[in-house]
Amino acid sequence: MTLLVDVRLRRHDFELRASFEAGRGVTALFGPSGSGKTTLLDLIAGLERPASGRIVLDGQTLVDTASGAWLPSHRRRLGYVFQDSRLFPHLSVRQNLVYGARFASQRGAASQQERIVGLLGLEVLLDRQPGTLSGGERQRVAIGRALLSSPRLLLLDEPMASVDVGRRAEILPYLARVREEAGIPIVYVSHTLAEVARLADIVVLLDAGCVTAIGPVADLLSRLDLGEASQGAEAGAVLTAIVQERTAPGSSRGQSPAGIAPNETRSGPSAITVLQHPAGEFRVPWTGQAPGSRVRLHVLARDVALATGELGSLSIRNRLAATIVEISEIHGGVREIRLDAGGEALLSRVTAETVAEMRLRPGLRVTALIKSVALER
Amino acid sequence: MFTPDELSAIQLSMKVATWATVATLPIGLLTALALARGKFYGKTLLDALVHLPLVMPPVVTGYLLLLGFGRRGPLGAWLEDTFGVVFAFNWKGAALACAVMGFPLMVRAMRLSIEAVDHGLERAAATLGANRMWVFTTVTLPLALPGVIAGALLCFAKALGEFGATITFVSNIPGVTQTLPTAIFTYTQVPGGDEPALRLTLVSIGISLAALVLSEWLARRVRSRGVAR
Numbered sequence: 001m002t003l004l005v006d007v008r009l010r011r012h013d014f015e016l017r018a019s020f021e022a023g024r025g026v027t028a029l030f031g032p033s034g035s036g037k038t039t040l041l042d043l044i045a046g047l048e049r050p051a052s053g054r055i056v057l058d059g060q061t062l063v064d065t066a067s068g069a070w071l072p073s074h075r076r077r078l079g080y081v082f083q084d085s086r087l088f089p090h091l092s093v094r095q096n097l098v099y100g101a102r103f104a105s106q107r108g109a110a111s112q113q114e115r116i117v118g119l120l121g122l123e124v125l126l127d128r129q130p131g132t133l134s135g136g137e138r139q140r141v142a143i144g145r146a147l148l149s150s151p152r153l154l155l156l157d158e159p160m161a162s163v164d165v166g167r168r169a170e171i172l173p174y175l176a177r178v179r180e181e182a183g184i185p186i187v188y189v190s191h192t193l194a195e196v197a198r199l200a201d202i203v204v205l206l207d208a209g210c211v212t213a214i215g216p217v218a219d220l221l222s223r224l225d226l227g228e229a230s231q232g233a234e235a236g237a238v239l240t241a242i243v244q245e246r247t248a249p250g251s252s253r254g255q256s257p258a259g260i261a262p263n264e265t266r267s268g269p270s271a272i273t274v275l276q277h278p279a280g281e282f283r284v285p286w287t288g289q290a291p292g293s294r295v296r297l298h299v300l301a302r303d304v305a306l307a308t309g310e311l312g313s314l315s316i317r318n319r320l321a322a323t324i325v326e327i328s329e330i331h332g333g334v335r336e337i338r339l340d341a342g343g344e345a346l347l348s349r350v351t352a353e354t355v356a357e358m359r360l361r362p363g364l365r366v367t368a369l370i371k372s373v374a375l376e377r
Numbered sequence: 378m379f380t381p382d383e384l385s386a387i388q389l390s391m392k393v394a395t396w397a398t399v400a401t402l403p404i405g406l407l408t409a410l411a412l413a414r415g416k417f418y419g420k421t422l423l424d425a426l427v428h429l430p431l432v433m434p435p436v437v438t439g440y441l442l443l444l445g446f447g448r449r450g451p452l453g454a455w456l457e458d459t460f461g462v463v464f465a466f467n468w469k470g471a472a473l474a475c476a477v478m479g480f481p482l483m484v485r486a487m488r489l490s491i492e493a494v495d496h497g498l499e500r501a502a503a504t505l506g507a508n509r510m511w512v513f514t515t516v517t518l519p520l521a522l523p524g525v526i527a528g529a530l531l532c533f534a535k536a537l538g539e540f541g542a543t544i545t546f547v548s549n550i551p552g553v554t555q556t557l558p559t560a561i562f563t564y565t566q567v568p569g570g571d572e573p574a575l576r577l578t579l580v581s582i583g584i585s586l587a588a589l590v591l592s593e594w595l596a597r598r599v600r601s602r603g604v605a606r
Contacts, residue, residue: 047500073503074511086501090519099515103506149505 001185003027003153007043007053016040016209019053026179026186028196028217031206037189038083040206041155044187045080046073057153074103079146079154079184083161085138087130093141094126100149113148119181120144120174135163136171143174147182154178154186160195175199197221197238197298218344235336236300237346241275241282243289278342280320282373297373301336301347305369308358318370322346324362327355339368383573385552386560387580393468393556394536397475398529401483405528409487410513414496430542431481439545442474446546470547471554475539479532486531490524491517523596530592534585557581 006019016036020027029037042048044055046062054064061069062076079100087096098113117123120140130138139159146154159175160168172195179186179199190196196203196217203220205213213220218238271286275295282297289295305316322339330336335355339346346368354360379387411417412424430438446453446464456462464470494517502512518525540558547554549563561577564570 045504047504072508073500074506074508076504077506078504080501080504082497082501084497086495086497088498088502088516099502099507100505103511145505 004056007050025201027202028200029189035206036209079151081156083157085142104150156188239297241277244274244276282318301349303371304348307367316369320368322368324364390557393471396472397536398533401476405483413488413491435541439542442546474542474546475536479535483528483532486528490521494520522599
């Protein structure tokens with residue numbers, strides 16, 4: 001599947017000029033409010049017409065101003081999950097869910113429905129009215145409704161924006177499951193770095209209506225020159241590691257987990273997972289992944305400390321051997337250090353004073369001490 | 378209780394007002410939809426045209442109808458030749474006059490309620506695969522229904538009380554075109570007509586109240602459907 005977007009639109013004092021291609025997996029449109037992210041989704045969905053340009057999905061032209069081609073919204077077969085969910089208030093959750101199904105000519109609709117209801121945990125909500133749902137529940141229903149219209153592409157417009165901050169963690173796992181199991185490409189709009197780091201494969205960075213960068217999430221999140229667009233304070237990097245083994249507390253590592261029956265390894269909350277990375281290893285609370293599976297770690301720049309020379313006793317257990325690539329000034333006395341850790345980029349944020357004292361410079365080999373990681377996959 | 382003339386005035390009024398409302402309903406709904414959601418050339422003109430009967434003296438409207446839909450009027454002659462329908466000096470003419478007078482009130486109420494429907498919901502329905510017709514019948518209309526009912530009631534009430542345009546267009550013939558208001562007017566013009574005038578006045582109030590209660594009940598049912606169940 002390929003989505004090709006090359007559009008221009010002018011509205012009042014805002015001009016959108018965007019050109020990008022999206023393929024399989026999750027493509028995140030990332031940028032500050034007012035950068036044109038939602039307008040782009042509206043253009044793809046056919047709710048908005050570009051002044052010029054074209055949008056092509058899998059070889060089918062959705063709009064092309066040059067040839068005058070225009071496919072109306074209801075014939076594009078795209079699932080659109082709006083920021084404000086837009087459930088039909090006069091219909092029950094069940095009726096909302098099946099609304100699009102009647103227009104989708106697909107067999108096995110009943111089993112499909114059951115699967116998606118289960119995937120999003122909607123069983124208990126089916127007979128409720130939208131007015132009685134919480135923000136997170138509304139968004140889950142909206143995602144289910146979009147999926148049940150058998151779309152070729154799923155458009156998600158900040159699905160977490162209308163959810164209380166404290167409740168966002170409830171919906172994120174569902175989004176991750178949709179990404180894994182729905183099997184359709186997703187275009188995801190967000191201005192929250194944590195969401196993008198967790199869900200996206202490719203990131204399209206937008207600023208003031210222009211695409212400023214496109215690339216894999218791991219590359220873009222650590223690029224220093226994008227510090228501002230990617231919300232300075234939240235800058236971080238994404239590392240990929242392999243689950244090596246699981247150990248029960250107390251048992252020394254190296255004991256083969258293969259000999260332990262699966263339910264025995266689930267020995268308690270303090271069991272840990274060892275993750276192997278080319279530059280070192282991570283020990284994190286037990287995650288349940290099978291040995292050999294790949295996981296993604298989101299490491300914020302402010303959670304990475306640096307050490308040179310011999311290390312004494314330290315409480316920080318996650319250490320990676322790294323080389324300094326670049327040091328740049330963020331603002332005032334803060335410096336951002338770009339590191340190479342086993343071929344992957346890592347960011348660290350330290351004060352200018354520290355840089356001088358430790359004589360940090362490009363090419364220097366250091367140990368990156370990682371205070372905390374967020375496990376993504 | 379009622380004299381035959383009074384009874385026929387009551388029956389005729391009900392018939393005229395009901396037909397005026399029912400026949401106007403689909404046209405009114407389409408016009409309201411066009412004004413609320415449409416983007417087309419001449420929208421302002423259509424808006425003005427719809428509202429014209431509201432601001433013109435009813436007698437003027439009635440006279441224009443007489444010129445246009447009378448047996449020798451251009452439209453009236455054409456309708457008689459083509460469909461065999463005659464509006465001049467019969468109950469159909471009274472219904473036409475009432476419909477024209479009630480139309481702006483109906484469209485106004487419906488237009489407001491359609492405009493109040495969140496356009497985002499309609500757009501959401503479109504992305505789910507619903508074409509315009511489906512969007513209207515499954516989203517816009519159900520959500521605007523209380524306003525649609527209110528519009529129909531306004532039209533019915535206007536039709537029930539319509540005087541000027543009716544009497545100008547189809548006159549005031551007992552048993553043929555004499556409705557409640559024109560009958561009451563007639564009774565007030567003759568000696569000893571006070572009593573029947575009062576009786577018909579009470580009947581008018583009764584019908585109006587009943588229509589109001591019915592529409593309120595309908596609107597409440599429609600609204601509660603969104604929350605209950």
